[in-house]
Amino acid sequence: MPDRKEFDIVIIGAGVLGSAIAYELSLAFPGKIAVIEKEETAGKHTSSRNTGVIHRPFYLDPQKKRIFAESSQVSFGMWKSLAEKHGLPWMENGTLEIATREDDMKSVESYSKWAISNGMREEEFRIFDHQGLSQYEPLVQGYGAFLSVTDACVSFGAFTGKIMELAVASGIEFIAGYSVTDAVETPDGILMKASGPKGEVEVIAGFMVNCSGGDSLSIAHRMHLAKKYAVLHFRGDYWVVGDSYPGRMRHNIYTVPKHKKFPFLDPHFILRQDGRRELGPNAALVATPYDYSDQHDSGSLFLKLLERPTLPKLKLLTNSEFISLVRSEWKSSRSMDEMARRVREFIPGLETSYITGRGLSGVRNSLIDSSGFVPEAVLEQSDHSLHILNYNSPGATGAPAFALYAISTLKDSGKISLRSSAKLESSSWAREISSLF
Numbered sequence: 505m506p507d508r509k510e511f512d513i514v515i516i517g518a519g520v521l522g523s524a525i526a527y528e529l530s531l532a533f534p535g536k537i538a539v540i541e542k543e544e545t546a547g548k549h550t551s552s553r554n555t556g557v558i559h560r561p562f563y564l565d566p567q568k569k570r571i572f573a574e575s576s577q578v579s580f581g582m583w584k585s586l587a588e589k590h591g592l593p594w595m596e597n598g599t600l601e602i603a604t605r606e607d608d609m610k611s612v613e614s615y616s617k618w619a620i621s622n623g624m625r626e627e628e629f630r631i632f633d634h635q636g637l638s639q640y641e642p643l644v645q646g647y648g649a650f651l652s653v654t655d656a657c658v659s660f661g662a663f664t665g666k667i668m669e670l671a672v673a674s675g676i677e678f679i680a681g682y683s684v685t686d687a688v689e690t691p692d693g694i695l696m697k698a699s700g701p702k703g704e705v706e707v708i709a710g711f712m713v714n715c716s717g718g719d720s721l722s723i724a725h726r727m728h729l730a731k732k733y734a735v736l737h738f739r740g741d742y743w744v745v746g747d748s749y750p751g752r753m754r755h756n757i758y759t760v761p762k763h764k765k766f767p768f769l770d771p772h773f774i775l776r777q778d779g780r781r782e783l784g785p786n787a788a789l790v791a792t793p794y795d796y797s798d799q800h801d802s803g804s805l806f807l808k809l810l811e812r813p814t815l816p817k818l819k820l821l822t823n824s825e826f827i828s829l830v831r832s833e834w835k836s837s838r839s840m841d842e843m844a845r846r847v848r849e850f851i852p853g854l855e856t857s858y859i860t861g862r863g864l865s866g867v868r869n870s871l872i873d874s875s876g877f878v879p880e881a882v883l884e885q886s887d888h889s890l891h892i893l894n895y896n897s898p899g900a901t902g903a904p905a906f907a908l909y910a911i912s913t914l915k916d917s918g919k920i921s922l923r924s925s926a927k928l929e930s931s932s933w934a935r936e937i938s939s940l941f
Contacts, residue, residue, distance in 0.1 A: 508707075509706070510708045510709070511707065512533070512711050513712070514539075514629070514696065514707055515543065515713045516684050516696075517715045518545075518646070518680075519546070519664065520660055520663065520667070520903045522544050522629050526678075527668075530671050530675055532911070532923055533920065533922055534835070535710070537677070537678060538707070542716075543680065544681050547743050549793070550717050550808075551666070552660065554897070554900055555785075556659060556774070558657075559898045560580065561619070561624070562574065562601075564728075566621040568880075569879070571684060572881070572898060573618075574905065579907035580656075583901075585881055590666050594656055597657055597754065597755055599758055600755040600758070601615070602646035604647070604763075605888060608759075611688045615650045616629065617862055628653050628673050629650065630650075631648065632650075632749045644757060645851075651887045657775055659777055673819060679698070684696050684716070685697050685713065685784070687714075689726055693708060693710045693888050696708075696712070701882055710888065711920055712730050712890070713892070713914075715892040716737070720869075721734075723870075727891075732873070734811070734814075734817055736817070736820075737789070737793050737869060738787045738788060738867065738868045739786075740784060741784055741863075743782060744780065744859065744862070745783060745860070746860035748857075753773060754772050757851065759849075761771065763825075763829060763831060771783055771786070779871075784863065786834075788837040789834070790805065791805040793869050794867065811860055815874055816874055817863060843859070869894075881895045881906075890913075890914060
């Protein structure tokens with residue numbers, strides 16, 4: 505007979521968003537709260553397997569990406585405060601986004617308008633033409649660039665761990681080492697079954713928040729929700745630039761995206777907070793949210809593509825541009841020569857010989873429907889549950905404010921009751937949720 509635990513609110517997933525929601529609820533919600541996490545520690549997967557860059561919202565259209573843009577802007581100060589208070593790594597070295605094609609300068613010009621609309625100050629960014637870029641960053645080439653001065657390099661894994669530590673200290677229960685295998689909605693709440701090396705456990709929740717990253721959609725589907733959506737998993741691989749490379753760029757180097765309707769990240773040059781320099785990522789289509797190996801498992805991927813709903817996937821798989829990009833991305837996943845070639849489009853002197861091996865790999869979980877890739881996060885609700893789907897980049901950047909947004913959504917819809925509205929506003933980051941969104 506499995507153990508049984510009962511809580512008022514249960515959060516599935518101890519990534520950066522789940523941990524932030526848990527912490528904010530621990531300050532504002534009067535009942536019993538738990539977090540269920542398949543790993544033994546918080547932030548083990550996507551929250552630790554990313555670029556580690558806190559992005560300013562200059563590149564986010566304030567109309568089409570409003571929630572992500574506002575979350576990113578508000579969260580910047582929240583993260584900085586957390587880092588200063590707890591001695592966490594914070595390297596404010598900025599990001600230079602290069603126009604590799606003449607047409608990209610239109611995007612660069614749009615960035616300045618979006619930056620102001622999204623709350624950035626004029627002194628936080630600069631625009632370079634070709635000549636100005638050559639003088640400012642001689643190792644980089646392009647038609648021009650946008651410099652976001654205050655982008656910061658951090659360890660989101662360390663941030664996530666600290667937030668979960670604070671949440672536990674505030675009274676939440678952290679149920680580590682258990683995967684949710686089933687979830688059923690009853691008239692009174694959610695009945696979950698979870699299993700792990702220690703056995704099985706039944707968890708009863710008055711309300712459930714599902715923010716389990718790559719597993720979020722499968723849990724929603726088990727509850728007969730979000731049935732029109734499918735998910736594709738794309739692994740992003742990085743390559744390490746060794747000490748033999750003489751270039752000393754001052755900033756992270758990105759490029760204006762070439763394929764904006766697909767979630768393919770053009771390669772960039774990253775300065776990590778621990779001193780490493782890496783190139784990447786690509787976007788290799790893989791079978792699972794945890795497929796970090798560079799080995800191609802075509803059988804598992806084929807079975808993944810057959811999972812229902814199949815129509816959104818069939819539409820993509822008959823799109824010649826998408827198929828061409830998938831093949832190209834796999835090539836730069838397997839070959840450091842190919843990755844170096846792509847990077848030389850904007851850093852001409854970076855030869856393959858400077859690459860010493862593989863770096864970090866992470867998986868992006870992209871929601872699709874019959875119209876193609878879904879551009880924003882999706883909040884799917886039932887009477888006793890909230891499912892946060894498609895919470896992708898800049899998800900880690902905006903997690904603290906997005907957590908407040910999610911909690912506010914539940915409060916306003918009457919799904920949960922907080923001690924008082926002032927409790928959210930006087931949380932550790934002291935923000936008024938009503939003014940954010």
